[in-house]
Amino acid sequence: MLIRKTVLVYFSLLAFLFSASAQNEALSKIDIPELKEYLTFITSDELQGRALGTEVDGLEITANYLAAYAKEIGLKPAADNYFQTVPILHTVPSTDDFIEVKNKKGKSVYRSEELVKLTQTSGIFSLDEEPVTFIGFGENIESLDINDKLVIVAQGSAESFSGEEKFEWQNRVESTKISAIMEKQPKALLVITNPKDTENKTFKQLQGWMSRSGYSVKTNDDITAQPAVLLATSKVADALLGKKGQYLKYLEKVAAGSEAVIEVAETLSLKAGTKPELLEAKNVVAYIEGSDPVLKNEYVVFMAHYDHLGVGKDGDVYNGADDNGSGTVAIMEVAEAFASLKVKPKRSIVFLWVTCEEKGHFGSSYYCDHPVFPLDKTVASINLDMVGRVYDGPRDDVWKDSPKKVKDFDGLYTLSNDVWPELAEINATHCAELGLVPDTSLPKERFLRASDHYHFHKYGVPILNYATGYHADYHKVGDEIERINFEKIKRVADLCFLVGFDLANKKDIEF
Ligand SMILES: [Zn+2]
Structure with a gap:
């Protein structure tokens, strides 16, 4: 009897070590040179600020880039060739x-x-x-x-x-x-x-x-x-x-x-x-199917809006490196990490790059009104919106009175709703592993509405939102790649992987 117990302990320890090393190997896929490469493309002037109505359709080019990437790393198309068309009226x-x-x-x-x-x-x-x-x-x-x-x-x-x-x-x-x-x-x-x-x-x-x-x-x-x-x-x-x-x-x-x-x-x-005038914008939707025959019908969603403000009246291009190039590329790397796992997590993992957040959350509201994966089977939606900055000296002092002023290297604004309180605890555990300090002080009545996660919240889906905060370049032409802290994006992407891995393998999730 004693021997059997020992063997069991030994085997479960092995399984634990195996999964820990698999996790570490997957985490090593999230690397800074790639984050830089992707963000360099996404923030290039040629894309004209990734918005509707510009001469060059930078929004469409970015959508195609993300879809091609999803295909290349082996994600499955969740919608029509990775695209969910969002019909938009321009009046x-x-x-x-x-x-x-x-x-x-x-x-x-x-x-x-x-x-x-x-x-x-x-x-x-x-x-x-x-x-x-x-x-x-x-x-x-x-x-x-x-x-x-x-x-x-x-x-x-x-x-x-x-x-x-x-x-x-x-x-x-x-x-x-x-x-x-x-x-x-x-x-x-x-x-x-x-x-x-x-x-x-x-x-x-x-x-x-x-x-x-x-x-x-x-x-x-x-x-x-x-x-x-x-x-x-x-x-x-x-x-x-x-x-x-x-x-x-x-x-x-x-x-x-x-x-x-x-x-x-x-x-x-x-x-x-x-x-x-009827226009079409696109959400990019890709996924990794879960490995458990039952739990694969439940979903963990990672989301980031890939659009920005376009071109100003004076011809200035708003490249939106932090808002939200940072979240867009973070999720690209999170997807690669999950795709590299030999044994996939039990639940399915969805990568959702949404369009036209800056025009009024069009992509996310459309997704939630026309979900590709059932919202009542979505255990969490994790939204990244501006995750690439740390305090940038006196310039950022302009935000000192903001409830979401830019964070230092360890700080991370973390917003959750009250649908499933354990989600915040899971997040705190993994933040601690990475030396990140979650700041949950943002007033919910204001910030739950502030970005794409709102539409999942509206439908009763547990949400997490990560952000490094407002800074002097927020919605200005100065939101450029030179001011991005890639170490910080990597830490947030690592966190996404750990939280996502945990959520996707957790035995029972009830809320
Ligand atoms: Zn944004």
Whole structure:
């Protein structure tokens, strides 16, 4: 009996030593010359800052580079030839918008191009000689019959109108009001700015915000069929009420308690919209299949966004060496380390390089809405976003008040959600092995939303996010490869391997 026990101990010790040496051998694949080689390519000016809309499609070139690399090191394609296409709408405001009022006799009494579209829908929206319904400040919306009508509502509230003369656009107030009105399905909604705002400050401010071209992930909804929400000045309302100054009088009465709903004999015609262009960006998705027949259907995901800011108005190229060339190349090396293991981990390991984080997390939100691997079988998503810097002297002092100021050589910002608390412990154990000091002080309510991990968090997946912090070159042209600390990237990549190896082999994971 005693002998058997000893033999068992001996064998399990052997197995342990074997796995430790296999791990060490795999870790030796994560090396600095390769990190440098990959980052040199990714941050070259020729790629024009890896963004949509540049002359050279650096985003596509980077995606192809990552896919070719994944293939070369033997990762399996998880999606169509390693690519998950992310459909993106590029909307440019149309140039022939107008708004026009006709009197009872059908004669044009007001026409202007001063019109702002408040919804980011695509396509051209138009109405012709439509009767209008004024509803004051949009109070008591519940009781109003406005279905299929062209509705006119005042900016602000009766209270703010009667109070001091502030015309600022209160986004929260306005959007609550607008959604309540839109729930009643009017034909369209026209918001009119405060008539006391004689210099049209609010209108000009919103015109500035909304006139830029924009990018958004294309959804399946037919957004062109949705009614428009528009903004105009009180001149339109005066024309509809027949005389200059009438709109101010009307609002004063409403604020004093008069009936808000009125219909007039004048009609409104309008045309507004955006010209949509459909673009395609790509997530790169590759994986290593798990070696356990059951557990291979569970996944550990490593993620990094590979895009950056593109080219500035002055022609400067934003190469984004730290943001997020660093995370992109770290994962390349982590993948190579896992691919080199003779015996693969039990669970499958996914490498996800996501696109268009800088435009609004497009790649990661699309992946989570259309997961290639089931999210309820994803035991963790580990996101790397800016992992290549250490404190760079007085230059970085500008960030001294930031909750995520750049870290020293041993420090690492580590963010986790509360879905599976053990994940943070596993991380701390492996940090200690490497002499890294996890800093978990980042306020979650802000930083859980700050990068791609947010979308996994939204779907209840345990997440880890690594970062070395904000620095003086954050989102500046100075975020160049010369300021990268490759030792630091290697330490983070080593950590990813150890944490990933542990997670992928762990017996039972329940949360
Ligand atoms: Zn980033």
